[in-house]
Amino acid sequence: xxxxxxxxxxxxxxxxxxxxxxxxxxxxxxxxxxxxxxxxxxxxxxxxxxxxxxxxxxxxxxxxxxxxxxxxxxxxxxxxxxxxxxxxxxxxxxxxxxxxxxxxxxxxxxxxxxxxxxxxxxxxxxxxxxxxxxxxxxxxxxxxxxxxxxxxxxxxxxxxxxxxxxxxxxxxxxxxxxxxxxxxxxxxxxxxxxxxxxxxxxxxxxxxxxxxxxxxxxxxxxxxxxxxxxxxxxxxxxxxxxxxxxxxxxxxxxxxxxxxxxxxxxxxxxxxxxxxxxxxxxxxxxxxxxxxxxxxxxxx
Numbered sequence: 001x002x003x004x005x006x007x008x009x010x011x012x013x014x015x016x017x018x019x020x021x022x023x024x025x026x027x028x029x030x031x032x033x034x035x036x037x038x039x040x041x042x043x044x045x046x047x048x049x050x051x052x053x054x055x056x057x058x059x060x061x062x063x064x065x066x067x068x069x070x071x072x073x074x075x076x077x078x079x080x081x082x083x084x085x086x087x088x089x090x091x092x093x094x095x096x097x098x099x100x101x102x103x104x105x106x107x108x109x110x111x112x113x114x115x116x117x118x119x120x121x122x123x124x125x126x127x128x129x130x131x132x133x134x135x136x137x138x139x140x141x142x143x144x145x146x147x148x149x150x151x152x153x154x155x156x157x158x159x160x161x162x163x164x165x166x167x168x169x170x171x172x173x174x175x176x177x178x179x180x181x182x183x184x185x186x187x188x189x190x191x192x193x194x195x196x197x198x199x200x201x202x203x204x205x206x207x208x209x210x211x212x213x214x215x216x217x218x219x220x221x222x223x224x225x226x227x228x229x230x231x232x233x234x235x236x237x238x239x240x241x242x243x244x245x246x247x248x249x250x251x252x253x254x255x256x257x258x259x260x261x262x263x264x265x266x267x268x269x270x271x272x273x274x275x276x277x278x279x280x281x282x283x284x285x286x287x288x289x290x291x292x293x294x295x296x297x298x299x300x
Contacts, residue, residue: 007026007027007055007056008026008055009024009025009026009048009051009055010024010025010026011023011024011070012024012025013070013071014093014096014097015096016089016092016093016096017088017089017092019066019071019072019074019089020071020072021063021064021066021071021072021089021093022044022063022064022069022070022071023044023061023062023063023064023093023097024044024045024047024048024051024060024061024062025059025060025061025062026051026055026059026060027054027055027056027057027058027059027060028057028058028059029059030059031057031058031059032057032058032059032102032103032126032287032291033058033059033060033061033099033101033102033103033126034050034054034058034059034060034061034102034103034105034129034283034287035061035062035094035099035102035103035104035105036050036060036061036062036105036107036110037062037063037090037104037105037106037107037109037110037111037113037114038062038064038065038068038069038107038108038109038110039107039108039109039110039132039133039269039270040108040109040206041068041166041171041174041193041196041197041206042068042069042108042193042270043064043068043069043070044062044063044064044069045069046107046270046272047060047062047105047272049272049276049279049280050272050276050279050280050283053276053277053280054280054283054284057284058287061097061099061102063090063093065086065089065090065109065113066079066081066086066089067081067202067205067206067209073201073202073205075201076201076204076205076208081205081208081209081212082208082209082212082215083109083112083113083116083209083212083213083215083216084116084212084215086113086116087112087113087114087116087117087120090113090117091117091120091121094117094124099124100124101124101125101126102124102125102126103125103126103127103128103129103287103290104117104118104125104127104128104129105129105131105283106128106129106130106131106133107131107132107133107270108132108133108244108269109133109209110133111130111133111134111135111216112133112213112216112219114128114133115135115219115223115226116219118226118232119222119223119226122226122230125232126233126290126291127232127233127234127235127286127287127290128232128233128234128235129234129235129236129237129283129286130234130235130236130237130253131236131237131238131271131272131279132237132238132239132242132244132245132269132270132271134216134220134245134249135220135223135224135227135249135252135253135256136220136224136249136252137217137220138246138248138249138252139245139246139248139249139252140217140245140246141243141244141245141246143164143243143244146160146161146164147161147164147165147210147213150210150211151211151213151214154211158207161207161210162203162206162207165206165207165210166197166198166202166203166206168190168191168194171190171193171194171197172187172190173243174190174193174244174268174269174270175189175190175268175269175270175273176241176268177239177241177242177243177244177268177269178241178243179241179266179267179268179274181274184273184274185268185273185274186273189270189273224256227253227256227257228256228257231257231259232257233286233290234253234257234259234260234261235260235261235263235282235283235286236250236253236254236260236261236262236263237263237265237271237279237282238250238262238263238264238265238271239264239265239266239267239268239269239270239271239275240264240265240266240267241266241267241268241269242267242268242269242271243269244269245269247264250262250263250264261282261286263282265278265279
């Protein structure tokens with residue numbers, strides 16, 4: 001018999017579509033659910049600061065995608081590393097855990113995974129939290145020039161893309177951005193991720209997945225239309241030192257959802273690195289408010 005979920009964090013695996021999916025879980029099972037979707041090149045580990053701050057009140061669940069963290073890393077020759085596939089697996093993951101309603105917390109790659117999940121099953125979404133995840137073409141910053149060239153001609157630009165996406169300087173910059181207070185960042189953050197990116201098979205996995213990122217850009221208008229139509233409860237959190245994306249992106253979300261709560265933080269792309277206390281407080285206020293005001297609200 002499994003142990004009951006409490007404010008202690010449990011590290012578990014579940015079989016989903018034949019894969020072992022690793023996830024972190026904490027908090028009361030009868031509490032509001034936060035489903036936390038991580039970014040590149042992180043894993044559910046990036047949400048540890050929220051687990052230690054929010055599991056007293058909420059049921060937190062954070063999975064690793066296939067090819068990331070402690071989930072299986074299937075061979076790209078036999079497994080499609082696409083965002084459509086990830087969203088399908090993550091939807092099946094929620095079904096395996098009997099998570100029928102949840103607030104979706106999306107960071108970076110969590111955005112394209114989460115928006116696909118929301119559009120496929122809008123009845124499951126209580127609210128959305130976006131942390132440094134793009135849903136508008138203009139939100140992709142100037143450093144996406146190499147990446148767009150890769151989408152246009154993969155063979156000609158694959159080597160440059162891998163150098164741009166997987167290098168140690170880029171891995172560090174993803175965290176620090178242009179934040180002058182570098183002493184606030186634990187260097188283990190990027191050295192651990194760089195080691196992960198250089199593990200056998202990862203270059204191909206990440207190249208395949210990033211090549212599929214072009215489908216996200218094509219889907220942005222669909223996501224925007226869904227936001228505009230459904231007007232979900234929306235909290236947008238953004239690190240002002242994030243060099244991965246354009247700083248105007250938070251206000252684009254507000255244009256789609258005028259009642260969105262938008263907060264630009266003194267933090268980087270992975271804002272939980274340095275602003276965990278502030279983010280936890282904002283999430284707590286947002287989730288409590290959305291449940292008090294619209295306890296039976298369905299998005300869709």
